[in-house]
Amino acid sequence: CDRGFSARPADRARIDALVTQLEGTSLALSPTDGLSPSGALPGEPSIVGLWELLYASGADVTSLGANPLFSVGSIFQDITEPPTIVNCIDVAPRALSALPPALAGSLDSTFRLKVYTRAIVRSSTRVGLSFEQFGGQPLTLLGSDSVSTLELPKLNLPFPFGPDGPVADQARNGVGFFDVAYLDDDMLIIRQNSGQGAGSGYFVQTRAG
Secondary structure, eight states: OGGGTTOOHHHHHHHHHHHHHHTTOOSOSSGGGGGSTTOSOTTSOOSOEEEEEEEEOOHHHHGGGGOSSEEEEEEEEEEEETTEEEEEEEEEEGGGGGSOHHHHHHHOOEEEEEEEEEEEEOSSSEEEEEEEEEEEEEEEBTTBOTTTTOOOOOEEOOTTSSTTSHHHHHHHHSSOEEEEEEEOSSEEEEEEEOSSSTTOEEEEEEEOO
16 A cells, blocks of 8 residues: 555555554553663663654655655655654655656656654653754666765754744644654554644554664
8 A cells, every 4th residue: 555655445444453453562661762862771672773664644644645746765764863863755756657667767866855853752652853954865866876975955944943943842842742652673653643633643664774
């Protein structure tokens, strides 16, 4: 079902049931400890790492599949350097998919969008996020991956974002947060509460690094 983008109602119901079964069986008693300087408790799986999206129920992610201009590639949550968490989405021009494979390969251009956030631990399972910067990185350009070492300058997000803006304050105390529903060595499931209804949902991710 392409990470939830094309999931049918029956698919969603079946996955919802599986996620509900997993909740409460997490191997980590305090999964957000991994975001603190002291790290995860000895013997417990750590949330620190690179996580790739397998499935999302939140409309803010699943709606990306309907974008008429860009097709969505891999989606990652990079938690390798906490408390910074980087959300990454790889995109490519959708028109390339209509071209013959040989021609599409020679024109292949993929870009990685990045949103930099700062994790604010609110409990043993709950994390608020302060959105701070936006950046990007070309992965391929016209069939060449020689540009993949380039990194565009990060742009500070304007007010009301940033460490001192009201959005950051809401991440510490308000309705914008995610709960770690399940964590083991290979899988992370988070439930997001954006405070905006349509953006809420859960995300199933597998460890990619």
